[in-house]
Amino acid sequence: MNNLMQPQDNGLLRFMTCGSVDDGKSTLIGRLLFDTKTILEDTLTNITRTSNKRGMDAVDLSLLTDGLQAEREQGITIDVAYRYFSTGTRKYIIADAPGHEQYTRNMVTAASTANLAIILIDARKGVLTQTRRHSFLAHLVGIPHIVVAVNKMDLVNHDQAVFDKIRTDYLAFAAQIGLANNGSDIRFIPMSALNGDMLVDRNDAMPWYSGETLLEILEQVPATCTEHNDSFRFPVQYVCRPQASDDPELHDFRGFMGRVESGEIAVGDKVTVLPSGQGSTVKAIQLGNDKLQTAISEQSVTLLLEDEIDISRGDMIVRASDAKEPVKQIEAMICWLSETPLSTARTYTIRHTTRESKAKVGSIAYKVDVNTLEHQAAQGLNMNDIARIEFKLAKPLAVDSYADNRATGAFIVIDESSNNTVGAGMII
Amino acid sequence: MNTTKTLSHLDWLEAEAIHIMREVAGQCERPVLLFSGGKDSLCMLRIAEKAFRPGRFPFPLLHIDTGHNYKEVIDFRDKRAAELGERLIVRSVEDSMARGTVVLKNENEPRNKHQSVTLLEAITEFEFDACIGGARRDEEKARAKERIMSFRDEFGQWDPKNQRPELWDLYNARTHKGENIRAFPISNWTEMDVWQYIERENLELPSIYFAHTRPIVMRSGAIVPINVPLANGEMLNQPKPGEEIIAMQVRFRTVGDITCTAPVSSDADTVSKIVLETATTTITERGATRLDDQTSDASMEQRKKEGYF
Numbered sequence: 198m199n200n201l202m203q204p205q206d207n208g209l210l211r212f213m214t215c216g217s218v219d220d221g222k223s224t225l226i227g228r229l230l231f232d233t234k235t236i237l238e239d240t241l242t243n244i245t246r247t248s249n250k251r252g253m254d255a256v257d258l259s260l261l262t263d264g265l266q267a268e269r270e271q272g273i274t275i276d277v278a279y280r281y282f283s284t285g286t287r288k289y290i291i292a293d294a295p296g297h298e299q300y301t302r303n304m305v306t307a308a309s310t311a312n313l314a315i316i317l318i319d320a321r322k323g324v325l326t327q328t329r330r331h332s333f334l335a336h337l338v339g340i341p342h343i344v345v346a347v348n349k350m351d352l353v354n355h356d357q358a359v360f361d362k363i364r365t366d367y368l369a370f371a372a373q374i375g376l377a378n379n380g381s382d383i384r385f386i387p388m389s390a391l392n393g394d395m396l397v398d399r400n401d402a403m404p405w406y407s408g409e410t411l412l413e414i415l416e417q418v419p420a421t422c423t424e425h426n427d428s429f430r431f432p433v434q435y436v437c438r439p440q441a442s443d444d445p446e447l448h449d450f451r452g453f454m455g456r457v458e459s460g461e462i463a464v465g466d467k468v469t470v471l472p473s474g475q476g477s478t479v480k481a482i483q484l485g486n487d488k489l490q491t492a493i494s495e496q497s498v499t500l501l502l503e504d505e506i507d508i509s510r511g512d513m514i515v516r517a518s519d520a521k522e523p524v525k526q527i528e529a530m531i532c533w534l535s536e537t538p539l540s541t542a543r544t545y546t547i548r549h550t551t552r553e554s555k556a557k558v559g560s561i562a563y564k565v566d567v568n569t570l571e572h573q574a575a576q577g578l579n580m581n582d583i584a585r586i587e588f589k590l591a592k593p594l595a596v597d598s599y600a601d602n603r604a605t606g607a608f609i610v611i612d613e614s615s616n617n618t619v620g621a622g623m624i625i
Numbered sequence: 626m627n628t629t630k631t632l633s634h635l636d637w638l639e640a641e642a643i644h645i646m647r648e649v650a651g652q653c654e655r656p657v658l659l660f661s662g663g664k665d666s667l668c669m670l671r672i673a674e675k676a677f678r679p680g681r682f683p684f685p686l687l688h689i690d691t692g693h694n695y696k697e698v699i700d701f702r703d704k705r706a707a708e709l710g711e712r713l714i715v716r717s718v719e720d721s722m723a724r725g726t727v728v729l730k731n732e733n734e735p736r737n738k739h740q741s742v743t744l745l746e747a748i749t750e751f752e753f754d755a756c757i758g759g760a761r762r763d764e765e766k767a768r769a770k771e772r773i774m775s776f777r778d779e780f781g782q783w784d785p786k787n788q789r790p791e792l793w794d795l796y797n798a799r800t801h802k803g804e805n806i807r808a809f810p811i812s813n814w815t816e817m818d819v820w821q822y823i824e825r826e827n828l829e830l831p832s833i834y835f836a837h838t839r840p841i842v843m844r845s846g847a848i849v850p851i852n853v854p855l856a857n858g859e860m861l862n863q864p865k866p867g868e869e870i871i872a873m874q875v876r877f878r879t880v881g882d883i884t885c886t887a888p889v890s891s892d893a894d895t896v897s898k899i900v901l902e903t904a905t906t907t908i909t910e911r912g913a914t915r916l917d918d919q920t921s922d923a924s925m926e927q928r929k930k931e932g933y934f
């Protein structure tokens with residue numbers, strides 16, 4: 198697909214990388230940064246020095262993505278790190294999370310804001326248990342674009358048959374978990390992160406591959422997180438009532454501030470406020486003092502309505518024609534994030550968009566073994582567990598299913614005694 | 626099928642930053658915005674305008690003054706706060722020194738790291754439960770894993786092992802009394818994004834960001850500004866015996882403590898020339914401009930653990 202009308206600014210894409218230790222994740226990220234000239238000289242000098250200190254001859258590009266002191270001492274990465282690069286037409290945010298089983302929560306965290314996942318496979322090893330785990334999690338967290346990067350092709354003589362076999366194996370497994378059949382976009386690239394083949398530059402080691410390079414894919418996929426949803430959803434974050442007595446125009450000003458989580462809205466559109474169900478019409482849309490005619494997905498604006506209705510933080514403004522009945526019970530897939538196990542006896546707080554509600558665990562239907570994808574019975578949940586759970590809510594929430602809308606289908610679970618975020622939920 | 630309209634990268638970053646600021650305003654009782662007069666915090670003020678106008682900001686501005694700031698920047702800080710009609714609180718490291726809570730090893734030691742003490746004192750004085758800061762993840766390795774809402778305990782300490790998971794755009798800024806959130810709305814911006822935003826928004830900046838001629842000496846490869854007048858009439862950074870003073874065309878990429886912020890050689894005297902220079906530069910912002918950070922990759926991490934922004 199050649200788009201000759203390439204716009205000057207093609208937005209911002211967030212993506213993540215998944216791979217097991219030594220699959221080449223750090224090298225891949227280092228390569229992308231290096232080949233797009235994001236790495237500056239002093240950083241390069243720094244990592245060259247470190248490489249030498251560790252007795253390596255070549256510069257180890259993977260050092261670029263090394264994290265904090267403590268982790269460096271342990272020699273592992275244990276959290277999500279964010280990296281940036283830009284091609285001039287598009288800006289990228291990479292979420293880099295380690296792939297070990299015990300770090301499921303980090304992967305889920307990284308995936309929550311990603312619109313594309315690069316799943317690394319070592320060409321010598323093919324589809325492994327961890328490949329399945331990473332794919333399942335990427336799918337669970339609703340990442341719409343998957344790039345399977347078959348790395349280290351240089352170690353298998355750049356053999357097309359190896360690549361084709363891995364592709365066949367992967368697709369068979371993807372069909373099994375429903376990855377291939379719900380509109381997910383899966384692509385395969387043979388590459389050598391070490392040599393930089395098929396990342397930014399095509400090079401000539403694999404003339405048999407005529408598909409896109411990694412960067413070509415990154416430049417093309419839709420950037421917005423809610424590409425599949427047109428329903429207008431506007432959780433109210435803050436209400437602005439300036440009440441400046443010296444400015445009569447501001448006397449009655451009531452601005453509802455928030456971000457358009459999906460869909461778009463224009464002045465004159467009919468809206469409904471949830472959970473109250475009251476209706477009104479959009480009188481004005483503002484960004485600071487500037488007046489706008491429309492607001493689109495992911496834009497932060499202030500809405501003014503024709504009617505005086507009582508709206509506060511936690512309410513949601515939606516288009517009147519696709520308002521949904523708020524619910525007091527939800528079923529969700531949960532990833533438990535805390536070292537303190539989930540207790541079905543306790544009451545938690547759920548944060549859904551800008552609204553909070555007390556919640557009780559109704560029942561745990563099953564938990565998922567992330568390696569075999571088997572369902573198991575469970576009484577409680579430990580850190581990194583993934584389970585299907587029912588919650589009973591004290592207050593009604595205006596939810597969509599996560600498959601329909603990542604913004605209004607997601608929630609976090611907060612433990613009020615520690616104030617910690619202990620769970621991540623995706624509504625079914 | 627993809628009919629969805631997409632925001633440009635600057636619009637997206639701006640929208641995210643507005644969203645974060647409003648979350649702080651919506652979730653916290655007594656937030657404050659850290660404002661130094663530097664370029665990142667000037668972007669933050671523009672974002673706050675877009676987030677909260679026509680209302681007032683739901684937080685005051687706070688500057689922790691080291692007493693070693695460029696006069697141009699301090700003047701600009703005051704002017705900008707006055708133009709916006711927002712309340713500016715200034716707390717100074719020198720007051721902490723007078724109280725004995727900051728003890729310098731030697732008189733001309735860089736004071737950047739001592740800002741932590743004064744900041745914590747201000748947090749206690751005003752009972753702030755959230756400080757909105759302009760730090761960016763691209764500034765330094767130790768920041769790459771920093772949360773947008775970073776949790777600090779009663780001692781203002783940052784424990785990299787005890788940070789809240791941050792998923793989607795569901796930020797958790799809850800605190801118990803005495804604890805504190807540091808919120809970073811421009812976490813996802815790079816130096817380039819900041820300059821592009823300044824250009825697009827036509828933001829006015831302190832003059833020392835633009836190329837100007839000033840006396841400098843070269844000290845172990847770094848450009849060190851010499852004889853810098855302070856607001857109180859003192860002169861900072863005396864040349865050492867034998868050093869050759871050169872008049873050089875320079876600009877600052879960051880404007881921190883005079884004793885540890887180095888300018889770069891440049892003739893970029895407009896924002897668009899700076900954008901161009903930033904696009905072709907070969908050295909990171911921190912590498913080029915910090916005289917105190919070079920000893921170790923991990924020195925920022927150390928400082929953050931002690932309560933630095």
Ligand SMILES: Nc1nc2c(ncn2[C@@H]2O[C@H](COP(=O)(O)OP(=O)(O)O)[C@@H](O)[C@H]2O)c(=O)[nH]1
Nearest residue numbers: 217218219220221222223224259349389390391
């Ligand atoms: N031959 C070859 N080696 C690679 C390639 N990509 C990575 N490596 C090497 O594999 C090892 C692990 O890579 P690294 O990026 O640290 O893996 P990570 O643990 O997934 O981050 C390093 O020694 C890399 O140099 C590749 O495409 N070809």
